[in-house]
Each structure stands twice: as structure tokens, then as C-alpha cells.
Amino acid sequence: MPEGIEVEYYRISSICALQRKIRRITAKDLYFLKGETQSEQLIAVLKEKKFVESRRIGKLLLLDTEHGETVGIRFGMTGRLLVDGKSSIDNLEYSSARNNPEWDRFSLEFTDGGTLSIRDPRRLGGVELNPDTSLLGPDLYEINGMQLGTLLKESYRPIKARLMDQHQIAGLGNLLTDEILWRSSLDPRRSSNSLTQIEKRRLLYHxxxxxxxxTERGGSHTGNLQDHRLRGGRCPKDGAILERHKVGGRTTYSCPEHQS
DNA sequence: CTCGACTCCTGTTAGC
DNA sequence: TGCTAACAGGAGTCGA
Structure with a gap:
């Protein structure tokens, strides 16, 4: 599913949608419009306008128009960004292998004939005009040791739940978090504020x-643990049968042997 | 503050 | 073969 890494790919592919005049806006799926956003409003803000900048905070893609309005796009579990009909990601974990144009929930057509659209089978994503970004934590690519230390120290919640909380760090999803904790040899259920200085340093490093x-390999699903994240799967480090449990409401796989 | 349970949504798949 | 139910997990709400 799109985590921060996938949305970073989307951001990069959205760069070629900048500086192109928008001719037509299609936002018929009202369920896909979030917050106070209305279809007419999007049309009013975007018609005959251009995007001048593309940004990303965590899993949120932000497209800024020349007049300072911002279109925020969330991809949920199964959303893809298509620019001129092409997606930067072919194989999205947990999404459909098919690629049905009927799943376009929001799309734009440029005056040059190109398009930008969000293709989301499950409609868990959304579009919001001028979304509030003030509550998002530091981005997963930017976070530093001090920020990580603080967010861990201030909570009794399980580490995994804390890391997946977008208000704390923006961009980590279920797969990435499992992979990071597995590599860090940390039990996802450990209380956040129980980590020692050495463990925190290890976590930051991993x-x-x-x-x-x-990011280099091609997505959140390319971790070393991923292929073994199924019932009865074995830890690729030491061969132990992986534990499957729920942490923070999410399916979690961890190794009882080396994660503690 | 933190938790589980529930909600949204739908394609895929396991199981009968 | 065909159906149903469970599952995936991002994000929000609600009551305990």
C-alpha cells in the first residue's frame, strides 16, 4: 500500500504535471472529496490554472497552484497517481493487479491533452483542498534523533503504534514499520518510553x-521481512516461526527469537 | 492518555 | 463450479 516511499514516487512523477494549464476537472465521486471540499470549488480553483509546486509530507501529496491554493491527495491503501496515463508504480501491494480506468476517482485534463488522475479501487484515498498539515509529525525522510527520542519518551504506547501515528512521524505504514522494528531487533509491543539510549540509536539508524x-529497491514491500509476513512464515535472520499479532489495531509480524 | 471496537471501502482469496 | 466470508490496512470516531 502507499506509504511515504510510494508517495515520494508519486511526488516525483507529479513534477511533470507542473506548469501545465488545466482544462478540465472531473471530481464526480463525492465520497472521495474530503473535509469541506466541494466539486465546484475544485473546479473554480483549478480551471485554467497551473500547478507550480509539488510537495509531500508523509503520505500526503500536495500540489500548489499559482494562486496559492493547495490540492492535497491521500492514496489510502490502494491509490495510484497516474500522470499522462502512466503510474510510477506497477505493482502495488494489496491493490489490484488490474488497472481499470473506472477506478479514477479524481482526474484533471491539461490543455496539451495530458492528464493527471488518481486511480483507487477501494476509495480509501481522498482529495482535499487546502488540507491542514499542522498536526503531521516530521517526515520519515527528515526525522532526526532528537525528534525520535522525544516522541518515544513521551508515550507509553507500543513502539509500533507510536511510529505509525502520523502526528508523530509522517509516512510510516504497516509494512515499513514491521521491517524497521525487525531490523532493529525491537519487539513492536514494547512501550515507547522503555527504550534505552542504545536501542533508540539503533532504531534511528535502521x-x-x-x-x-x-526507496532504492522500489517500495515499502521490498523489505527483507516482506516475503515472510504470512502465517507460519519464518524469520529470514534466524529461522524462527514469526509471531502474528495485532499492535495498534494492525496485523504485525515479529520474530520471537531476536526481537525483544 | 491509551485502548479496543467500530466505521468507511472493494478486490482478492481461502475455504466449504 | 460457485458461493460466502475473511482479509488487507490507512484514517477517523467513539466510548470505556
Whole structure:
């Protein structure tokens, strides 16, 4: 599913949608419009206008118009960004392998004939005009040791739940978090504020390294743990049968042997 | 503050 | 073969 890494790909592919005049806006799926956003409003703000900048905070893609309005796009679990009919990601975990144009929930047509659209089978994503970004934590690519230390120290929640809380760090999803904790040899259920200085340093190192490495490899699903994240799967480090449980309401796989 | 349970949504798949 | 039910997990709400 799109986590921060996938949305970073979307941001990069959205760059070629900048500086192109928008001719037509199609926002018929009203369920897909979030907050106070209305279809007519999007049309009024976007018609005959251009995007001048593309930004990303965590899993949120932000497209700024020349007049300072911002279109915020969330992809949920199964959303893809298509620019001129092409997606930067072919194989999205947990999404459909098919690619049905009927799943376009929001789309724009440029005066040059190109398009930008969000193709989301499950409609868990959404479009919001001028979304509030003030509550999002530091981005997963930017977070530093001090920020990580603070957010862990201030909570009794399980580490995994804390790391997936977008108000704390923006961009980590279920797969990335499992991978990072597995690499860090930390039990996802450990209380956030129980980590020692050494464990926190280890977590920061693996968080940074995992995000960069999986970005190079091609997505959140390219982690070393991923292929073994199924019932009865074995830890690729030591061969132990992985534990499957719920942490923070999410299916979690961890190794009883080396994660503690 | 933190939790589980529930909600949204629908394609895919396991199981009968 | 065909059906149903469970599952996936991002994000929000609600009551305990």
C-alpha cells in the first residue's frame, strides 16, 4: 500500500504535471472529496490554472497552484497517481493487479491533452483542498534523533503504534514499520518510553537506512521481512516461526527469537 | 492518555 | 463450479 516511499514516487512523477494549464476537472465521486471540499470549488480553483509546486509530507501529496491554493491527495491503501496515463508504480501491494480506468476517482485534463488522475479501487484515498498539515509529525525522510527520542519518551504506547501515528512521524505504514522494528531487533509491543539510549540509536539508524534502501529497491514491500509476513512464515535472520499479532489495531509480524 | 471496537471501502482469496 | 466470508490496512470516531 502507499506509504511515504510510494508517495515520494508519486511526488516525483507529479513534477511533470507542473506548469501545465488545466482544462478540465472531473471530481464526480463525492465520497472521495474530503473535509469541506466541494466539486465546484475544485473546479473554480483549478480551471485554467497551473500547478507550480509539488510537495509531500508523509503520505500526503500536495500540489500548489499559482494562486496559492493547495490540492492535497491521500492514496489510502490502494491509490495510484497516474500522470499522462502512466503510474510510477506497477505493482502495488494489496491493490489490484488490474488497472481499470473506472477506478479514477479524481482526474484533471491539461490543455496539451495530458492528464493527471488518481486511480483507487477501494476509495480509501481522498482529495482535499487546502488540507491542514499542522498536526503531521516530521517526515520519515527528515526525522532526526532528537525528534525520535522525544516522541518515544513521551508515550507509553507500543513502539509500533507510536511510529505509525502520523502526528508523530509522517509516512510510516504497516509494512515499513514491521521491517524497521525487525531490523532493529525491537519487539513492536514494547512501550515507547522503555527504550534505552542504545536501542533508540539503533532504531534511528535502521529507520533511516530502511527508508533509503527500500526507496532504492522500489517500495515499502521490498523489505527483507516482506516475503515472510504470512502465517507460519519464518524469520529470514534466524529461522524462527514469526509471531502474528495485532499492535495498534494492525496485523504485525515479529520474530520471537531476536526481537525483544 | 491509551485502548479496543467500530466505521468507511472493494478486490482478492481461502475455504466449504 | 460457485458461493460466502475473511482479509488487507490507512484514517477517523467513539466510548470505556
Amino acid at each position: 529507520l533511516k537506512r530502511t527508508v533509503l534502501q527500500l
